[in-house]
Amino acid sequence: MTTQVNTPITVAEVEAPPLSLGNLTWRRFRRHKMAIFGAVVLILLTFYSFGGALFFTEKYSNYTNTKERLQSPNAKHPFGTDTVGRDILARTIYGGQISILIGITAAFVEVMIGILIGAIAGYFGGNIDAVLMRFTEAMLNIPQLLLLIVMSKFFSGNVPNINILGRELSGSVIVIILIIGVTSWPYLARIVRAEFLSIKEREFILAARATGTSSWEIIFKHILPNSIAPIVVSATLGVAGAISLEAYVSFLGMGVRAPTATWGNMLENAYRYIETAYWLWLFPGLLIVLITLSINFLGDGLRDALDPRSRTV
Amino acid sequence: MTPPLQHGTFPLQRWRMLLKRFGWALFTILFVVVLNFFLFRVLPGDPARQGIRDPRLTPETIQAIRVRFGLDKPIINCFESLNPVKVGSCGVNPLDTQFFIYVKNLLKGDLGQSFYYNRPVKDILGERLWNTILLIGAGQILAILIGVVFGLFAAWKARTAIDYAALISGLVAWSLPTFWLAIILLFWGTNHGLPIGGKATPGMSSYPFMQQMGDLLQHLFLPTLAYTIIYMGEYMLIMRSSLLDVLAEDYILAAKAKGLSAFQILKDHALKNSMLPLVTLIAINLGFTVGGAVQIETVFSWPGLGGAIFEAVGRKDYPLLQGGFLLIAISVILANFIADLTYSYLDPRVQAD
Numbered sequence: 001m002t003t004q005v006n007t008p009i010t011v012a013e014v015e016a017p018p019l020s021l022g023n024l025t026w027r028r029f030r031r032h033k034m035a036i037f038g039a040v041v042l043i044l045l046t047f048y049s050f051g052g053a054l055f056f057t058e059k060y061s062n063y064t065n066t067k068e069r070l071q072s073p074n075a076k077h078p079f080g081t082d083t084v085g086r087d088i089l090a091r092t093i094y095g096g097q098i099s100i101l102i103g104i105t106a107a108f109v110e111v112m113i114g115i116l117i118g119a120i121a122g123y124f125g126g127n128i129d130a131v132l133m134r135f136t137e138a139m140l141n142i143p144q145l146l147l148l149i150v151m152s153k154f155f156s157g158n159v160p161n162i163n164i165l166g167r168e169l170s171g172s173v174i175v176i177i178l179i180i181g182v183t184s185w186p187y188l189a190r191i192v193r194a195e196f197l198s199i200k201e202r203e204f205i206l207a208a209r210a211t212g213t214s215s216w217e218i219i220f221k222h223i224l225p226n227s228i229a230p231i232v233v234s235a236t237l238g239v240a241g242a243i244s245l246e247a248y249v250s251f252l253g254m255g256v257r258a259p260t261a262t263w264g265n266m267l268e269n270a271y272r273y274i275e276t277a278y279w280l281w282l283f284p285g286l287l288i289v290l291i292t293l294s295i296n297f298l299g300d301g302l303r304d305a306l307d308p309r310s311r312t313v
Numbered sequence: 314m315t316p317p318l319q320h321g322t323f324p325l326q327r328w329r330m331l332l333k334r335f336g337w338a339l340f341t342i343l344f345v346v347v348l349n350f351f352l353f354r355v356l357p358g359d360p361a362r363q364g365i366r367d368p369r370l371t372p373e374t375i376q377a378i379r380v381r382f383g384l385d386k387p388i389i390n391c392f393e394s395l396n397p398v399k400v401g402s403c404g405v406n407p408l409d410t411q412f413f414i415y416v417k418n419l420l421k422g423d424l425g426q427s428f429y430y431n432r433p434v435k436d437i438l439g440e441r442l443w444n445t446i447l448l449i450g451a452g453q454i455l456a457i458l459i460g461v462v463f464g465l466f467a468a469w470k471a472r473t474a475i476d477y478a479a480l481i482s483g484l485v486a487w488s489l490p491t492f493w494l495a496i497i498l499l500f501w502g503t504n505h506g507l508p509i510g511g512k513a514t515p516g517m518s519s520y521p522f523m524q525q526m527g528d529l530l531q532h533l534f535l536p537t538l539a540y541t542i543i544y545m546g547e548y549m550l551i552m553r554s555s556l557l558d559v560l561a562e563d564y565i566l567a568a569k570a571k572g573l574s575a576f577q578i579l580k581d582h583a584l585k586n587s588m589l590p591l592v593t594l595i596a597i598n599l600g601f602t603v604g605g606a607v608q609i610e611t612v613f614s615w616p617g618l619g620g621a622i623f624e625a626v627g628r629k630d631y632p633l634l635q636g637g638f639l640l641i642a643i644s645v646i647l648a649n650f651i652a653d654l655t656y657s658y659l660d661p662r663v664q665a666d
Contacts, residue, residue, distance in 0.1 A: 138344040141645045153626045154356045244490045285493045296488040
């Protein structure tokens with residue numbers, strides 16, 4: 001047992017200005033060792049996939065050389081080569097860029113749809129709410145993974161390549177982003193709706209309404225900023241979810257198509273070489289695990305840090 | 314003032330709430346039925362030609378196949394197909410459209426004929442469902458047992474090294490991509506002589522019963538292990554946090570003040586109340602994993618429901634897909650309903666809305 005000693009309150013303590021919300025958040029976040037760890041790993045992984053591009057060209061990452069196929073890790077190819085002789089290290093670098101891009105943009109699509117549906121349902125209530133929430137629940141009752149498999153099978157097949165910033169990418173990247181976004185919003189919509197339901201009853205909203213503020217302005221200027229904390233948390237977790245969903249669908253061979261690499265589609269052929277060529281599935285797989293773990297840790301820390309109820313510093 | 318609600322009782326208002334929930338569940342099923350019908354008809358590709366890719370097919374044979382699967386009929390009034398440009402006749406008998414035949418057959422319990430297997434979808438799904446139930450049943454039981462024990466232990470030893478180790482491993486297990494974990498286990502299994510795919514060694518059916526069972530258990534081992542690891546983390550985290558919440562309640566302090574031992578407090582006062590979130594989670598998970606085991610089933614080629622859907626996607630077997638989706642959606646809805654039911658039964662604080 002520790003004994004509590006009543007130390008006299010110093011002047012500095014009394015006069016310290018109250019901490020701002022942002023300050024409090026940062027202090028709580030900093031305490032969360034796992035969240036800090038997650039943030040650091042995430043930054044390292046981002047450096048890995050974007051900084052690594054300085055050492056290898058994308059052309060090299062897609063360069064097939066069947067004479068050097070299925071080489072185990074060696075000095076020339078630190079992560080070995082795949083079934084058609086491409087360098088796995090270079091492919092994890094460029095694949096990482098696409099995986100991260102898909103994670104972030106798919107989560108963005110998810111958040112946009114989720115906010116729109118949740119906000120409209122929560123704010124307007126009544127029949128609009130009933131219809132939208134029935135739809136949301138019906139979506140929740142069909143497992144996302146199955147919907148994802150069906151949709152990606154039928155829509156990501158024959159998509160022409162696209163050109164983004166001088167890079168030739170498989171068009172299936174865009175399709176996968178949209179499909180993941182379109183199938184993952186229901187949870188977020190429910191969270192946003194719940195937030196809106198509780199905030200719209202508060203006095204400051206009543207005041208805004210009394211002064212003749214339009215509904216859209218109340219939704220986007222007054223309620224949304226106040227419900228941002230849970231949205232940020234689920235958007236963060238959504239990035240991890242999207243990365244691992246993309247990985248699974250691409251692993252099945254229905255996601256992002258060749259030649260564009262992602263951490264997921266690098267695993268596609270690895271399945272047949274489980275025993276004989278461990279490097280095919282070990283490196284891309286570890287990167288997926290690392291990034292989903294670090295994002296989940298980060299999200300967990302954000303949840304605690306952004307929770308306005310926990311006032312502990 | 315309404316009298317305080319008792320544990321395990323069902324006053325009238327709660328019956329009314331459940332009735333309302335049940336109504337909504339039925340409505341959601343209807344919604345899924347409609348969504349399901351149209352989803353598999355907007356998808357590209359002529360289903361009549363999927364099963365048979367023979368270039369020698371004459372137009373007459375194709376037409377015969379279409380008639381056989383009822384694809385010659387208009388989809389619904391005014392729409393010959395789901396091509397909005399080709400408007401069909403609105404004057405057809407609504408009972409003679411694909412949609413109403415589908416609904417009518419559903420009411421009779423007929424899920425249609427699989428394009429690929431040429432067998433009733435109901436029979437195929439029935440076989441597959443049992444395999445999935447076997448897998449998730451074994452996996453869930455193990456995951457719950459291990460998760461609860463570790464969660465209790467972690468909460469009891471809160472803020473010690475044991476607790477942190479449990480917390481971190483729980484989070485790691487929870488965020489591992491399921492299919493990758495399955496690949497790792499497959500790698501490990503092949504090096505230890507375990508069977509790595511399917512449900513039985515070919516030719517096993519001629520062996521005596523006990524040997525067949527042993528073979529089944531061997532095949533079941535790796536998929537179950539993968540399933541257990543993935544779900545164990547979630548149960549552990551929930552159990553830990555809910556027990557911590559309960560232990561912070563005033564009545565626990567009162568029990569301590571009465572001089573009860575730590576074990577007595579845990580057994581008589583804390584455990585029951587901390588089980589509430591767990592029970593709900595189990596019910597919800599049971600529904601979701603019927604389809605959610607798809608990652609495990611595809612890696613281990615376990616002949617379950619998720620695996621069937623994955624194969625049907627590749628073969629564009631729409632009736633099988635449609636039936637599978639419906640079955641899974643109904644099991645999720647049912648599980649949610651059961652979760653509601655148990656929750657309001659166990660927790661008197663849940664008020665009728």
